[in-house]
Amino acid sequence: MSHPRVTGVGLTPFGKHSERTGRDLFAEAGLAALDDSGVDPDDVEALFYGNFMGELAEHQGHQAPLMAEAVGLDVPATRFEAACASSGAAVREAVRHLRSGEADVILVGGSERMTNIGTAGATDALSIAADDLYEIRAGMTFPGAYALMARAYFREYGGTREDLAHVAVKNHDHALPNEYAQLRSEITVEDALDAPMVAEPLGLYDACPITDGASAAVLTSAEYAEEHGFDAPVGITGTGQASDRMALQDRDHLLKSPAASKAADEAYADADVGPDDVDVAEVHDCFTIAEVLAIESLGLYEDGEGITAAREGETHVTGEMPVNLSGGLKAKGHPVGATGVAQIASITKLLEGKSSWSDDVDDARVGVAHNAGGTVASATVHVLEVQE
Amino acid sequence: MTDKARDGEYDDLLDAIEDGEGYYVECASGHGWLPPRRVCPDCGSRELTETPFPESGEVATYTTVSVATPQFSADTPYTTAIVDYGPVRVTGLLRGVDPDDIEVGMPVGIEVGERETTGDRAVVFRPR
Ligand SMILES: [Zn+2]
Numbered sequence: 001m002s003h004p005r006v007t008g009v010g011l012t013p014f015g016k017h018s019e020r021t022g023r024d025l026f027a028e029a030g031l032a033a034l035d036d037s038g039v040d041p042d043d044v045e046a047l048f049y050g051n052f053m054g055e056l057a058e059h060q061g062h063q064a065p066l067m068a069e070a071v072g073l074d075v076p077a078t079r080f081e082a083a084c085a086s087s088g089a090a091v092r093e094a095v096r097h098l099r100s101g102e103a104d105v106i107l108v109g110g111s112e113r114m115t116n117i118g119t120a121g122a123t124d125a126l127s128i129a130a131d132d133l134y135e136i137r138a139g140m141t142f143p144g145a146y147a148l149m150a151r152a153y154f155r156e157y158g159g160t161r162e163d164l165a166h167v168a169v170k171n172h173d174h175a176l177p178n179e180y181a182q183l184r185s186e187i188t189v190e191d192a193l194d195a196p197m198v199a200e201p202l203g204l205y206d207a208c209p210i211t212d213g214a215s216a217a218v219l220t221s222a223e224y225a226e227e228h229g230f231d232a233p234v235g236i237t238g239t240g241q242a243s244d245r246m247a248l249q250d251r252d253h254l255l256k257s258p259a260a261s262k263a264a265d266e267a268y269a270d271a272d273v274g275p276d277d278v279d280v281a282e283v284h285d286c287f288t289i290a291e292v293l294a295i296e297s298l299g300l301y302e303d304g305e306g307i308t309a310a311r312e313g314e315t316h317v318t319g320e321m322p323v324n325l326s327g328g329l330k331a332k333g334h335p336v337g338a339t340g341v342a343q344i345a346s347i348t349k350l351l352e353g354k355s356s357w358s359d360d361v362d363d364a365r366v367g368v369a370h371n372a373g374g375t376v377a378s379a380t381v382h383v384l385e386v387q388e
Numbered sequence: 389m390t391d392k393a394r395d396g397e398y399d400d401l402l403d404a405i406e407d408g409e410g411y412y413v414e415c416a417s418g419h420g421w422l423p424p425r426r427v428c429p430d431c432g433s434r435e436l437t438e439t440p441f442p443e444s445g446e447v448a449t450y451t452t453v454s455v456a457t458p459q460f461s462a463d464t465p466y467t468t469a470i471v472d473y474g475p476v477r478v479t480g481l482l483r484g485v486d487p488d489d490i491e492v493g494m495p496v497g498i499e500v501g502e503r504e505t506t507g508d509r510a511v512v513f514r515p516r
Pocket of ligand 1: 415416419428429430432433
C-alpha cells in the first residue's frame with residue numbers, strides 16, 4: 001500500500017489572539033498549508049475540520065462550510081467534534097478517504113478561539129467534554145478530572161508533584177525555539193511546585209494554557225504527490241481510534257487510558273511497527289499527568305513507569321525517547337480543535353529535518369501523534385514515517 | 389431555574405436519594421450503573437434491576453478544586469470525589485470533612501445537597 005503523504009502544513013502562532021475570529025485564524029493556517037504544499041487549491045476535494053467549543057466561544061455552529069469559504073475552497077466540508085481530539089478524528093477520516101482512492105487531496109485542520117471568553121468561560125466550555133449529569137453537576141472541571149486520575153495513579157504506582165513538575169519543565173524547554181509556541185520561557189521545578197493550585201494535586205504549571213489558534217495540513221495520495229513532483233517524504237502509515245465510557249466513574253480504570261492503548265495498538269498494527277520503533281512522539285499533555293498516561297498507553301513505557309521518564313531526562317530532546325519536542329500542549333498551547341493537526345505538523349517538520357530540533361534527532365524515521373478527547377473517552381493515534 | 393425541565397431519570401434518582409431510597413441499576417452479571425440505562429454497556433444485558441445503594445461506600449479518589457466554572461465559583465474550594473459503592477461508582481461533592489483529613493478508602497454515605505453558587509441540587513457524600 002502507498003501511504004497518504006503530508007504534503008504541506010500551516011499553523012497560526014498559538015497564543016492569545018482574543019480579538020481574532022475563528023474564521024480568520026483558520027484562514028491563516030489553511031492558506032499557509034496550501035502554500036507550503038504547492039498544491040493547486042482547485043485540486044482540493046474536501047475539508048475535514050475540527051472544532052470543539054465554537055458554539056460557546058463564538059456563538060457559531062455549522063463551522064465547516066464557513067471555514068472552507070475562509071480558505072477560498074468550494075468543496076464538501078465537514079466538522080469533526082471529539083472534544084480535544086476533534087482534528088485527530090478529522091485526520092483519520094482523511095487518511096481513510098485517501099487510502100480508499102475516493103480522493104487524492106484533502107485539507108484537514110482545526111481552529112479554536114478560547115481566550116475571548118476568559119478563564120472562567122473557557123473552564124466552563126472545556127468542562128462540557130465530561131458527562132453533564134454525573135460529572136459536571138458534581139463540580140468536575142477538566143483539571144479536576146485529571147487531578148482525580150493523578151491521585152489514583154500516585155496511590156497505585158507512587159509518584160509525586162515533583163515528578164509531574166519535571167514534565168512541565170521539559171516541555172517548556174522544548175518550546176523555547178518553537179516560534180509558534182505560546183509559552184517560550186524556561187521554568188524550574190520550584191516554579192511549578194510554588195504555583196497556585198488549580199485542582200489538588202494539580203497546580204497552574206501542570207495545566208496547558210488557554211489558547212487561540214489554528215492548524216491545517218494538506219494530505220494527498222502518494223500517487224498525486226509523485227505525479228505532481230511534490231517533495232513530501234512523510235507518510236501517515238498507521239491510524240487508530242477508540243472510545244471509552246464518557247464518565248470516569250464508569251471506567252474500568254481510573255489510572256489508565258485504555259482508549260489510547262487500543263488506538264495505539266490499531267495504529268501500530270496498521271503501520272506494521274511497534275512501540276520500540278518509535279523515534280519521536282507528540283502526545284496529548286493537556287496536563288502533566290496526561291503525558292505520563294499517554295506514554296504508557298503508547299507502550300513507550302510500562303504501566304507505572306512513565307512517571308519518572310521526564311525526571312530521568314529520558315523524554316527530553318537529549319534523552320532516548322524524546323516526547324513533545326514542540327513543547328506539547330503544555331507550552332506550545334492547546335487551541336482544542338487545532339491540536340490534533342498541529343501534532344501532525346510538528347512530527348512532519350521534525351521528520352523532514354525542518355524543525356528546530358531536527359538536528360538533535362537526525363536519525364528519526366518514525367513518529368507517533370497521540371490526540372485525546374476529554375479524559376480520553378476519545379483517542380486517535382497516528383504513525384508517521386519517512387518514506388523511501 | 390424554575391422553568392427548567394427535569395432531566396428524567398437523573399432527577400428521579402436525586403429525589404430517591406433525598407428520600408433515603410437511592411439506587412443504581414444492575415445487570416445479572418453484577419455490572420452497576422446510574423440511570424438512565426437501557427442496556428449494560430459492559431455485557432449488553434437489557435435486564436437491569438434497581439438495587440439500593442449500600443449504607444456506605446469508599447472514597448476511590450478525590451480532588452479539591454480551586455479554579456471552578458462560573459456555576460461553582462462561590463463553592464470554591466470544594467472537593468469532588470469518586471466513591472466506590474461496590475458494583476457502581478458515583479461522583480459527587482464530598483462535604484463535612486476538612487480536605488486535609490480526606491483519605492482514599494474513607495467510608496462515606498450519599499445524600500443530596502445544594503450547590504452554593506446556583507442552588508441547584510447535587511450528589512453529596514459525607515463521612516459515615
Ligand atoms: Zn452487564
